[in-house]
Amino acid sequence: MAEEPKPVLVRERLDVCELDRARMSLLNPALIAQKLEDRTIDENAKPLIELTMKEGLETVWDRFEMQQPPCKYCEAGTSCARCTMGPCRIIPPHRIRGVCGADADLIVSRNLLDTIATGAAAHSDHGRDIVETLYLVGSGKTKDYGIADPEKLRRLCEEYGIATGNVGPEKLAAELGRAMLEEYGMVKNTLQFLNRAPKGTQETWTKLGISPRGIDREVVDCMHRIQMGVGADYVNILLQGLRCSLSDGWGGSMMGTDVSDILFGTPSVLTSKVNLAVLQEDQVNIAVHGHNPVLSEMVVNACRDPGLIELAKKNGAKGINLVGLCCTGSELLMRKGVPMSGNHLNQELVIATGALEAMIVDYQCIFPSLPRIASCYHTQIISTSSKAKIPGSFFFDFSPGNGYLTAKAIVRMAVENFKNRNPQRVLIPGVPVPLMSGFSNEAIKGALGGSFKPLIDLIAAGKIRGAVGIVGCNNPHIRHDYGHVTLAKELIKRNILCVETGCAAIASGKAGLLLPEAASLAGDDLRAVCESLKIPPVLHMGSCVDNSRILVLAAELGNALNVPIHKLPVAGAAPEWYSQKAVSIGAYFVASGVYTVLGVMPHITGSPAVVSLLTEGLKGAVNASFAVEPDPVKAADLISGHIERKRTELGI
Ligand code: SF4
Ligand code: SF4
Numbered sequence: 001m002a003e004e005p006k007p008v009l010v011r012e013r014l015d016v017c018e019l020d021r022a023r024m025s026l027l028n029p030a031l032i033a034q035k036l037e038d039r040t041i042d043e044n045a046k047p048l049i050e051l052t053m054k055e056g057l058e059t060v061w062d063r064f065e066m067q068q069p070p071c072k073y074c075e076a077g078t079s080c081a082r083c084t085m086g087p088c089r090i091i092p093p094h095r096i097r098g099v100c101g102a103d104a105d106l107i108v109s110r111n112l113l114d115t116i117a118t119g120a121a122a123h124s125d126h127g128r129d130i131v132e133t134l135y136l137v138g139s140g141k142t143k144d145y146g147i148a149d150p151e152k153l154r155r156l157c158e159e160y161g162i163a164t165g166n167v168g169p170e171k172l173a174a175e176l177g178r179a180m181l182e183e184y185g186m187v188k189n190t191l192q193f194l195n196r197a198p199k200g201t202q203e204t205w206t207k208l209g210i211s212p213r214g215i216d217r218e219v220v221d222c223m224h225r226i227q228m229g230v231g232a233d234y235v236n237i238l239l240q241g242l243r244c245s246l247s248d249g250w251g252g253s254m255m256g257t258d259v260s261d262i263l264f265g266t267p268s269v270l271t272s273k274v275n276l277a278v279l280q281e282d283q284v285n286i287a288v289h290g291h292n293p294v295l296s297e298m299v300v301n302a303c304r305d306p307g308l309i310e311l312a313k314k315n316g317a318k319g320i321n322l323v324g325l326c327c328t329g330s331e332l333l334m335r336k337g338v339p340m341s342g343n344h345l346n347q348e349l350v351i352a353t354g355a356l357e358a359m360i361v362d363y364q365c366i367f368p369s370l371p372r373i374a375s376c377y378h379t380q381i382i383s384t385s386s387k388a389k390i391p392g393s394f395f396f397d398f399s400p401g402n403g404y405l406t407a408k409a410i411v412r413m414a415v416e417n418f419k420n421r422n423p424q425r426v427l428i429p430g431v432p433v434p435l436m437s438g439f440s441n442e443a444i445k446g447a448l449g450g451s452f453k454p455l456i457d458l459i460a461a462g463k464i465r466g467a468v469g470i471v472g473c474n475n476p477h478i479r480h481d482y483g484h485v486t487l488a489k490e491l492i493k494r495n496i497l498c499v500e501t502g503c504a505a506i507a508s509g510k511a512g513l514l515l516p517e518a519a520s521l522a523g524d525d526l527r528a529v530c531e532s533l534k535i536p537p538v539l540h541m542g543s544c545v546d547n548s549r550i551l552v553l554a555a556e557l558g559n560a561l562n563v564p565i566h567k568l569p570v571a572g573a574a575p576e577w578y579s580q581k582a583v584s585i586g587a588y589f590v591a592s593g594v595y596t597v598l599g600v601m602p603h604i605t606g607s608p609a610v611v612s613l614l615t616e617g618l619k620g621a622v623n624a625s626f627a628v629e630p631d632p633v634k635a636a637d638l639i640s641g642h643i644e645r646k647r648t649e650l651g652i
Contacts, residue, residue, distance in 0.1 A: 004409035005402065007394035010383065014375045014392035016058070027053055035061070040345070040480035042510055044276045047429040048349040057376055059348045060367065064476035076606030077108040083228045090606060100228050108607035109234035109241075110226045112583070115602075116241040117222035119584030122364055123545055124184070124215045124252025125387075126291055130259045131180045133294050133400045137263070138174025144298060144403040147173060148265040152442075156258055160192055173262075180255050184215045191215070193250045196555045200564030201593055205246065208621055210239055210591065212247035219244060234610055235617075242591040242622065249588030254548035260331065264297050267334040267440040267542065269447065269535075273432035274509040276346060278339035279355045281426055283321035284312045284418045286411065287341055287350050290362035291543065293331040295384055295398055296324070298407035299360060300336055308411050315418045320411065325350060326365050327502055327543035333437050334542050340435075342510070343481070343503035344474040344578070351379045354425035358414035362398075363388040365473070365579065378420035382410050435514035439499070439539040441552055447533055452556055459557075459569065460652050463525040466569030466643035467497045469550040470504045470538075471585060472577035475600055481507035483575030483599045483632050488513055490636035492537040495523035496643060501547050504575070505540040513538040547585050551592060561650075566593030566623035569646040571639045575599035575632055590624045595642045597627045597635045 073079040078090035088098030225231035332338035371392025384398035484507035519530035
């Protein structure tokens with residue numbers, strides 16, 4: 001029998017200095033009370049934020065305050081450090097060009113292209129890891145994973161032109177995996193999933209020359225253009241940003257979603273619970289954090305191992321309680337109903353409960369600070385991706401080939417750590433909120449009786465005015481969860497259906513909006529629809545890569561009505577976004593014809609030309625644009641105005 005792998009400590013265990021803590025804990029009580037209100041609307045988070053302030057445990061909000069005021073050139077996007085003739089800043093009226101001659105428009109657009117390429121690369125590389133796992137399953141190189149949805153595997157093979165008659169799932173998995181991996185490089189000069197978009201939308205891309213030619217190719221093209229002395233025209237640079245983002249949304253992310261469904265199951269409607277109170281005092285608590293279900297699915301299996309459950313009991317716990325965080329949490333919640341402990345700004349607070357034995361991370365959105373706060377508790381931070389080693393964490397070199405054995409070793413470590421918990425320091429505030437999840441497109445169709453036609457009819461009849469994808473992160477620039485929850489409430493009140501992913505969906509879950517009972521907060525027409533279908537007015541569609549599900553939903557509606565996506569009464573919103581990935585998402589929404597409202601201003605204000613192109617000029621190119629509105633009530637006004645205009649144009 002193969003031996004379980006052993007972890008390697010990355011650098012050294014961190015120990016947060018007592019002086020740091022003393023300095024932080026000198027806040028007066030009135031200031032603590034004020035800061036609590038300013039920082040979050042998450043009631044379960046408040047006691048823990050209070051505790052961190054009183055005990056001098058540094059969190060994201062403290063570091064945010066220490067970073068104020070920000071550098072105004074970086075904030076405006078007009079600083080450049082791309083080469084050693086610089087760094088350069090644009091300081092009008094005299095310093096209006098960098099050493100190479102780049103002006104504000106070029107510097108801002110190059111920085112933005114860099115951001116889009118980074119986000120697209122992160123999503124698409126995640127997608128590649130999933131597709132590689134499919135290929136390994138098909139070629140017999142891992143026995144730990146299987147095909148959970150053979151019907152979807154066949155459907156995707158047919159989409160890719162792979163003959164399916166009398167062919168077993170393993171062979172199909174290998175062939176589909178290979179065909180998808182080829183799309184990362186460059187073989188056929190186009191991506192298969194672009195064909196899912198309505199004809200009119202595809203024609204817009206072709207006319208503008210922004211149909212992606214390959215996933216890796218578009219990222220490399222972006223990195224080439226931002227090298228000094230290549231791209232010099234801001235319009236041309238930003239068009240490449242749209243093309244790269246499309247290779248994410250209709251490429252890497254879409255593959256990540258669909259192949260995850262094949263490997264781990266296509267989500268169907270289920271119930272679970274959410275917030276920091278999903279941790280349990282009498283159990284070994286393990287949180288999975290990050291994005292890639294290839295790891296977390298194995299952790300789910302390991303947590304069910306009878307030997308490890310027995311070991312937990314021997315160590316004094318009643319069992320093993322696995323909880324999710326951020327997008328890997330959404331993957332598990334959607335497919336397995338694993339309870340969700342929180343979203344992006346909850347990640348340090350989960351540790352501050354004092355009840356977490358281990359946080360297992362893969363990659364993306366993981367604060368490098370986690371081992372610092374963990375050093376004040378018994379919590380072990382366990383990293384698992386060679387791309388994301390974190391000083392102070394214990395590293396396991398996880399791969400699909402050694403998936404289950406590694407997951408068992410990790411869970412064993414967590415179980416053995418239970419005895420190191422200090423019961424005096426445990427604070428699990430409040431009670432969890434129930435929620436409904438699992439709204440894949442297949443599940444939505446199922447709830448509608450097998451097709452999207454009833455949804456189209458409801459939209460045409462005005463019972464549902466339109467649909468909005470609310471997506472993205474948390475950001476300390478915005479009161480935690482306030483942007484998401486307020487926007488969703490405002491929209492459902494106006495009979496607009498919300499579909500959500502990522503940390504936005506988790507914010508809604510904590511606020512009770514992912515429950516059928518939340519229909520009582522909706523306008524009369526939407527309430528009646530939700531009550532008859534027994535669904536919430538806000539539907540959880542998955543993780544960040546699952547924004548591709550929203551694209552597919554929009555495409556299916558467009559195809560059914562025979563109109564391009566930009567003609568539909570739909571919109572996108574990212575009220576609390578922070579990440580480069582969110583910029584890529586916003587760009588592929590807009591490039592696909594979806595008007596998108598951001599709650600946080602990107603670093604572009606140093607170039608009025610770039611601002612004008614993104615908020616106005618794009619309308620003439622892709623029939624959609626960005627808007628920026630930090631106030632979620634005003635954002636709802638913008639969105640409902642847009643939806644009503646689209647309804648009028650459609651004559652409904
Ligand atoms: S690329 Fe141009 S603007 Fe940027 S640092 Fe170099 S010289 Fe300065
Ligand atoms: S929504 Fe944003 S913060 Fe949350 S997991 Fe996704 S990228 Fe990270």
